[in-house]
Amino acid sequence: MSISVRQIDETKPLEVALHQFDQAASFLKLQEGLRQVLRTGHRELTVHFPVAMDDGSTRMFTGYRVQHSISRGPGKGGIRYHPNVDLDEVRALAAWMSWKCGVMNIPFGGAKGGVQCNPKELSLAELERMTRRFTWEIAPLIGPDQDIPAPDVYTNAQTMAWIMDTYSMFKGHTVTGVVTGKPIEIGGSLGRESATAQGCVYAVRESFRHMGMDLEESTAAVQGFGNAGYHAARLLSEMGVRVVAVSDSSGGAFNSEGLDVQALKEWKAEMGTVAGAAGTDEITNAELLELPVDVLVPAAMEGQITGHNADRVRARIVAEAANGPTTPSADEILYDKGVFVVPDILANGGGVTVSYFEWVQNTQKLFWNEADINQKLDSIMTRAFHEVLDIAQKERVPMRTAAYILGVGRVANAKKLRGVFP
Numbered sequence: 001m002s003i004s005v006r007q008i009d010e011t012k013p014l015e016v017a018l019h020q021f022d023q024a025a026s027f028l029k030l031q032e033g034l035r036q037v038l039r040t041g042h043r044e045l046t047v048h049f050p051v052a053m054d055d056g057s058t059r060m061f062t063g064y065r066v067q068h069s070i071s072r073g074p075g076k077g078g079i080r081y082h083p084n085v086d087l088d089e090v091r092a093l094a095a096w097m098s099w100k101c102g103v104m105n106i107p108f109g110g111a112k113g114g115v116q117c118n119p120k121e122l123s124l125a126e127l128e129r130m131t132r133r134f135t136w137e138i139a140p141l142i143g144p145d146q147d148i149p150a151p152d153v154y155t156n157a158q159t160m161a162w163i164m165d166t167y168s169m170f171k172g173h174t175v176t177g178v179v180t181g182k183p184i185e186i187g188g189s190l191g192r193e194s195a196t197a198q199g200c201v202y203a204v205r206e207s208f209r210h211m212g213m214d215l216e217e218s219t220a221a222v223q224g225f226g227n228a229g230y231h232a233a234r235l236l237s238e239m240g241v242r243v244v245a246v247s248d249s250s251g252g253a254f255n256s257e258g259l260d261v262q263a264l265k266e267w268k269a270e271m272g273t274v275a276g277a278a279g280t281d282e283i284t285n286a287e288l289l290e291l292p293v294d295v296l297v298p299a300a301m302e303g304q305i306t307g308h309n310a311d312r313v314r315a316r317i318v319a320e321a322a323n324g325p326t327t328p329s330a331d332e333i334l335y336d337k338g339v340f341v342v343p344d345i346l347a348n349g350g351g352v353t354v355s356y357f358e359w360v361q362n363t364q365k366l367f368w369n370e371a372d373i374n375q376k377l378d379s380i381m382t383r384a385f386h387e388v389l390d391i392a393q394k395e396r397v398p399m400r401t402a403a404y405i406l407g408v409g410r411v412a413n414a415k416k417l418r419g420v421f422p
């Protein structure tokens with residue numbers, strides 16, 4: 001039985017994730033036992049560990065690695081460093097990875113990890129020691145055939161290099177395939193850094209085609225200026241879209257004539273925020289979400305478009321580069337208003353898809369060029385987009401519901417075929 005939207009606390013990503021799953025499970029008429037398996041997830045590790053700080057003190061940190069499902073292949077998903085990380089958030093993010101790998105039809109299960117910390121308050125040396133000790137603590141769970149971490153919020157290629165090195169020291173030989181999103185020099189893949197945004201932009205292109213809209217005449221706003229947001233803004237403007245607003249956790253920049261994304265990147269590198277850049281007006285994160293643009297790309301955190309502000313969203317397309325930016329009650333409002341929402345488990349699936357390419361290249365010890373990677377990503381993204389759109393049109397459901405029907409359906413089917421051991 002699906003739970004009504006009003007009964008869940010939408011500030012909690014796990015409640016949102018379970019609600020979305022329940023809706024798909026009801027549509028797919030999944031048996032109760034299978035439903036319980038997929039609701040509960042598979043394996044969870046909580047670790048508390050000390051880190052030597054630069055001032056000579058010792059501080060305790062708490063981290064998690066959750067494998068939601070390993071039915072379709074090794075666990076796969078990022079590691080985030082953020083003050084809001086807790087077990088329930090990691091559980092939600094791990095489940096979303098399972099459905100995402102299902103939608104993209106790549107041979108991985110779903111996993112996620114995180115350390116509760118404020119990375120902005122840690123030095124590079126402290127971040128390295130925290131990362132290495134966390135890796136050591138979760139080493140029994142991860143591995144190229146078991147569970148493969150990648151970057152997420154406030155982690156990057158350098159973080160992956162430290163994880164790969166620590167794990168390799170533990171094993172006594174170099175294991176490149178234990179993480180994806182590594183630096184190119186040590187086994188990373190061309191195109192991985194911009195892959196989440198590149199995939200999202202392919203999905204935006206397909207959305208425009210579907211809606212008969214012209215890219216050249218259009219405008220966009222991007223919330224978030226990290227890996228996903230910066231590359232999304234860059235790629236959209238390279239494609240001819242006028243990007244009028246971007247933001248980060250400290251504020252935003254607006255110019256109705258269009259922003260110079262590269263100049264904003266340089267400004268942020270110097271000032272720590274995009275806010276206040278020359279030739280731009282300041283705008284808040286909340287105002288950015290309500291701009292009258294063709295495309296809105298939430299590329300930051302969960303729970304940004306909610307029952308409180310969805311009514312004021314004026315974009316025609318919302319393409320979710322972030323995980324979980326729209327709550328279920330906002331989804332209902334956007335659907336009723338006719339906003340075309342490309343859901344996270346489809347729109348940001350480009351990241352994990354190129355992670356898959358990286359893992360395949362590591363396994364084969366044979367590397368591909370960037371044109372090949374982007375062409376393969378385009379074909380997987382375009383196929384997934386149209387599979388979801390076909391379900392949405394045939395069943396007369398929102399794109400999110402359609403994506404869940406596809407993703408949950410694939411994971412459920414794998415589980416059913418494999419059966420219950422013993």
Ligand code: GLU
Pocket residue numbers: 076077078079148149150151152153180323348349351352353355
């Ligand atoms: N953190 C990214 C995501 O949420 C990438 C995960 C991966 O490549 O494993 O999809």
